[in-house]
Amino acid sequence: MASKRSSVFAAILAMTLVAGALSAQGKVTLRLAWWGNPTRDARTMQVVELYMKLHPEVTIETETTGWAGYWDKLGSQAAARNLPDIIQQDYSYITQYAQKDLLLDLGPYVQAKKIDLSGVPDTFTSGGKVDGKLYGVSLGTNAFCFLLDSAALQKAGLEPPKPSWTMADFEKMANAIYAKTGVQTPVFSSTDPKVMFNDWLRQNKQTFFNVADGSSLGFSDTKLLVEFYESQLRMLKSKAMTPPDVSFGQTTPDESRLTKGQEWNLAVWSNQVVSTQAPMKRPVLITLLPRIADSKQPGTFLKPSMFFSVTKGSENKEEAVKFVNFFMNDLEANKILLAERGIPIVQKVRDSLKAMVDPLNKQIFEFIDLVGNKNSSPIDPADPAGAGEVLKVFRTVDQEVLFGQTAPQAGAEKFIKQANDILAKNKK
Amino acid sequence: MDSNARAIARPRPRQALADNLAGYAFIGPWLFGFFAFSLIPIFSSAYFSFTRYDLLSSPVFIGAKNYAAMLRDSVFWKSLGVTFFYVAFAVPLRLIFALLLAMLFNRKSRLMRLYQAVYYFPSIVGGSIAVAVLWRRLFKDDGAINSILAVFGIDTHISWIGNPKTAIWTLILLAAWQFGSSMLIFLAGLKQIPESYYESANLDGAGSVRKFVSITIPQLSSVILFNLLMQTINGFTVFTQAFVISGGNGDPMNNTLVYALYLYQKSFSYYEMGYGCAMAWILVLIISIFTALIFKSSSSWVYYESKEN
Numbered sequence: 001m002a003s004k005r006s007s008v009f010a011a012i013l014a015m016t017l018v019a020g021a022l023s024a025q026g027k028v029t030l031r032l033a034w035w036g037n038p039t040r041d042a043r044t045m046q047v048v049e050l051y052m053k054l055h056p057e058v059t060i061e062t063e064t065t066g067w068a069g070y071w072d073k074l075g076s077q078a079a080a081r082n083l084p085d086i087i088q089q090d091y092s093y094i095t096q097y098a099q100k101d102l103l104l105d106l107g108p109y110v111q112a113k114k115i116d117l118s119g120v121p122d123t124f125t126s127g128g129k130v131d132g133k134l135y136g137v138s139l140g141t142n143a144f145c146f147l148l149d150s151a152a153l154q155k156a157g158l159e160p161p162k163p164s165w166t167m168a169d170f171e172k173m174a175n176a177i178y179a180k181t182g183v184q185t186p187v188f189s190s191t192d193p194k195v196m197f198n199d200w201l202r203q204n205k206q207t208f209f210n211v212a213d214g215s216s217l218g219f220s221d222t223k224l225l226v227e228f229y230e231s232q233l234r235m236l237k238s239k240a241m242t243p244p245d246v247s248f249g250q251t252t253p254d255e256s257r258l259t260k261g262q263e264w265n266l267a268v269w270s271n272q273v274v275s276t277q278a279p280m281k282r283p284v285l286i287t288l289l290p291r292i293a294d295s296k297q298p299g300t301f302l303k304p305s306m307f308f309s310v311t312k313g314s315e316n317k318e319e320a321v322k323f324v325n326f327f328m329n330d331l332e333a334n335k336i337l338l339a340e341r342g343i344p345i346v347q348k349v350r351d352s353l354k355a356m357v358d359p360l361n362k363q364i365f366e367f368i369d370l371v372g373n374k375n376s377s378p379i380d381p382a383d384p385a386g387a388g389e390v391l392k393v394f395r396t397v398d399q400e401v402l403f404g405q406t407a408p409q410a411g412a413e414k415f416i417k418q419a420n421d422i423l424a425k426n427k428k
Numbered sequence: 429m430d431s432n433a434r435a436i437a438r439p440r441p442r443q444a445l446a447d448n449l450a451g452y453a454f455i456g457p458w459l460f461g462f463f464a465f466s467l468i469p470i471f472s473s474a475y476f477s478f479t480r481y482d483l484l485s486s487p488v489f490i491g492a493k494n495y496a497a498m499l500r501d502s503v504f505w506k507s508l509g510v511t512f513f514y515v516a517f518a519v520p521l522r523l524i525f526a527l528l529l530a531m532l533f534n535r536k537s538r539l540m541r542l543y544q545a546v547y548y549f550p551s552i553v554g555g556s557i558a559v560a561v562l563w564r565r566l567f568k569d570d571g572a573i574n575s576i577l578a579v580f581g582i583d584t585h586i587s588w589i590g591n592p593k594t595a596i597w598t599l600i601l602l603a604a605w606q607f608g609s610s611m612l613i614f615l616a617g618l619k620q621i622p623e624s625y626y627e628s629a630n631l632d633g634a635g636s637v638r639k640f641v642s643i644t645i646p647q648l649s650s651v652i653l654f655n656l657l658m659q660t661i662n663g664f665t666v667f668t669q670a671f672v673i674s675g676g677n678g679d680p681m682n683n684t685l686v687y688a689l690y691l692y693q694k695s696f697s698y699y700e701m702g703y704g705c706a707m708a709w710i711l712v713l714i715i716s717i718f719t720a721l722i723f724k725s726s727s728s729w730v731y732y733e734s735k736e737n
Contacts, residue, residue, distance in 0.1 A: 068675075068676055068697075071696075071697065072696035072697060075483040075484065075696055075699055076483065076696070078483055078484045079483040079484070079701075096482075096484065096699075097484065100482075100484035100485045101485075102484060243585075243586075244590070244680070245569070245586055245587045245590030245591040245592075245680065246569045246585075246586075246587045246590055247590075248590055248679055248680055249564075249568070249569075249587050249589055249590035249679070249680075386698075388697055388698050389698050392677065392693075395677070396681055396682055399592075399679070399680050399681045400681050403592055403680065403681065405592070405681070418502070
């Protein structure tokens with residue numbers, strides 16, 4: 001009796017040990033967070049499932065939100081020391097997160113080829129470096145572009161613009177299209193009005209933020225900003241531009257005036273072209289931003305659209321790195337992702353995609369080639385602390401001027417003063 | 429008998445301990461919630477308000493600098509102005525709607541229960557995304573409101589939500605529409621007023637206005653005080669509606685940037701948690717002042733039966 005009981009006991013003990021060993025050996029849980037849109041979410045989930053099928057020992061939990069809520073959530077998670085293992089990072093936040101010691105230096109992993117970036121030029125990876133260390137690998141290359149509704153141009157009997165078109169051409173075009181078809185122009189990049197003005201500054205060989213320490217703006221003369229306002233006011237006066245109360249209120253591509261055929265252009269990042277065009281269901285053109293009068297250099301730049309970073313607090317750094325490598329290099333995975341995050345930086349991935357993408361994505365590939373081929377200037381350093389608040393002031397003053405409550409000159413002075421007040425705290 | 433009585437009067441220490449433990453066990457969940465989600469956050473927020481805290485790294489003590497910075501922050505004053513404007517119109521409007529509807533429903537009829545439920549509904553769904561979408565559709569440039577106005581020959585093409593002059597009014601209207609909980613409290617108050625008062629007023633030949641002013645309002649005054657207090661506090665802390673309708677940025681030109689929304693932006697979007705906490709304490713101060721003022725004034729307009737005797 002006693003021996004029987006003890007053998008049962010031994011069997012149970014053995015089973016427990018085996019089970020324990022199994023679970024200790026395998027079963028890694030990784031948390032992956034990104035901001036996105038429905039298209040990106042679906043494709044990323046598919047890649048995650050593919051990865052889990054190939055690596056049954058890994059479970060990946062995903063967290064996704066829109067852009068706005070993402071940084072709020074990530075900030076709270078950082079405060080609670082509960083960041084996911086892999087986070088999607090942005091050029092404007094990566095410095096802040098890296099300097100607070102929250103991100104893992106991926107340099108050694110790249111050197112050991114655990115993340116295989118062989119043959120990728122420095123220009124594609126340097127955006128992820130802070131103080132010489134690599135804190136994020138770029139998931140794609142991006143550039144700001146103008147998306148035009150081909151049908152509206154045709155109806156107005158206009159030719160597609162040349163890459164060298166100017167702001168004067170643009171205004172003429174806007175007025176002509178409005179006169180012939182009643183289709184309007186939105187206010188300049190209404191979701192983030194700074195992006196287009198930044199392009200103008202760069203054409204003038206200036207930067208938005210002071211490059212040295214970000215303790216002030218990079219420009220102090222009001223001339224260009226006043227012209228930015230006045231150009232829009234002229235088109236508002238001729239009714240070629242959508243009034244600001246309507247223009248600023250737009251939310252999703254589904255409901256946008258571009259989709260409804262009430263506007264003929266939108267300034268977007270090249271990786272937003274697909275989701276912007278999707279509800280339109282008609283052909284679009286993408287082209288460079290117009291040049292300002294006496295433009296000194298191209299204002300457009302190639303930007304790492306977003307990064308994957310591994311967090312320093314992760315308990316499974318090796319496994320996290322493995323997944324990042326898969327995401328960057330696996331052809332099957334990238335056939336699912338279809339360059340939605342931007343044009344991939346790994347050559348063989350880019351080549352395999354180029355052969356299979358649809359006409360719209362082909363246009364985007366060609367556009368990035370066009371930008372890379374003498375139509376760009378180097379990217380500015382990442383935004384300093386306080387940038388978010390400065391952009392909010394830019395938007396507020398922009399609205400004040402376009403609603404006619406502040407004169408352009410007064411608005412420009414007001415913005416420069418308020419922005420410098422915010423940035424002054426960066427002085428060391 | 430004797431010993432039994434003594435046992436009840438003075439329980440043995442052990443049993444007392446057991447009784448107490450059982451008691452604490454029963455209020456345990458509440459105690460946990462109170463400490464974890466109220467008391468500790470209140471104390472930490474008081475401490476954070478004296479620090480520079482960017483969420484990503486540990487807070488640094490900086491004394492009263494956050495409070496000093498507020499005085500120079502033009503957006504802070506703007507958001508304060510927006511909030512006062514909102515409270516000044518949203519609270520009275522909501523109370524008036526609530527009282528009118530409560531009087532309408534204060535009858536004996538089977539359908540009244542249904543009506544009450546229907547009119548309470550907006551208060552439940554008020555903070556949801558669905559309502560924000562509905563509100564956007566109603567007040568857009570090509571929304572339902574403009575279509576209805578067009579039927580009457582009024583041709584407006586403005587977006588009520590995007591226009592700087594009208595944007596805040598869409599929020600105030602939404603608040604007025606969510607009168608449900610105040611309405612229920614008014615309704616309970618109305619049912620407490622003895623029917624005999626109205627009967628004797630009828631005998632004296634009083635009209636309905638006279639009855640409303642001389643009976644309903646005084647009899648209801650303590651309920652009005654309660655609703656006024658609760659809704660004023662609610663008004664100062666309004667967040668969700670402003671957040672969803674303006675897309676979280678207080679558009680246009682910060683004209684719908686209510687205090688709590690700015691507090692949220694500072695804390696979570698700009699990573700200035702210390703400043704956000706300081707703002708929260710200023711809000712506590714403002715609400716305390718208004719509550720005190722309302723209480724102080726109440727002695728001159730709230731009618732308590734007991735005082736009469």
